[in-house]
Amino acid sequence: MTTESQHHPRTGAQPLPGAWGMRVVGRSAGLTAAVGALVVLAAALVHGAEPAAAAAVGAAMVVAVVSFGTVALHLVASVMPRASLLVALVTYLTQLAVVMLVFLAISRGDVFADEQARGWLAASMVLATLVWTTAHLVLTARARTPYFDLPPGGES
Template sequence: MTTESKQVRPVSGVPTLLGAAGCCAGAAVVLAVAGAVASGAGAAGAGFAGAAIVLALFAWGALVVDMVATVLPSATLITALVTYGAQIATTGLVLAWVGRSGAFLDDRGWLAAGVVTGVLVWVTAQIVLTVRRRIPVYDLPLSPSPDPSAGRPSQPARAVER
């Protein structure tokens, strides 16, 4: 006799994504306040912009990987690797564009601090939130079998004489 599991599987990783995004946004605000206190409005904007770049790119990547994992779990690893490469390349392109545009010219250190802080906070938050999720590796029965002798033979096995 087999029964279907009644456990509810997590539908998506959106709660983890939102938690990591919230932590990263909080770090961006803290860095902006620190930049404003230490060096003025330009530093605040640069620090916030650096963390916002990381937040946007990492949120996009995590969302894409989550959508693929929901639809086609066997393609999750390759999607994660391609998405990671795209995030790194896009971050480099955005930072090169910011450098050529002359924005944050005097506050590049704060921009870099925003990027580094955003990456560290995002990765740490995503690891912590993922580890805390309860994702079963396999289904366990929700309640024990009502008959403790279920699955056992009704008669003990007898030795056969020859």
């Protein structure tokens, strides 16, 4: 017994990523934002307004950076599939560098001077990254989009 896959062949250059890719990105971002809101609520209840703001900044930063990187990767993959692996690597390294630099700028600056706020910032960033990664993997696997098209007639 097999599960029917959704067949979305890529023919030629497509200006925008497929609808399935945007749905995966949107749902991953939505789930990450929802978990981020729970972290903000927990920070507000436990330690107050500044840690809650720090948690919000951390979760929002992860959602923005990772969403942008994923959409950019989908765009490149739809136009130049052979460059996808290189672009994925460069995108990942860029995302890591941006998040790290912003985190260092915030934690070394006077924005969130309280140690509790910095802890909530880091915790929300780590949790948002884990939620995004898990959601993206699960939703991509459930999309059942084939990596390649078999020749007609099932010949190999």
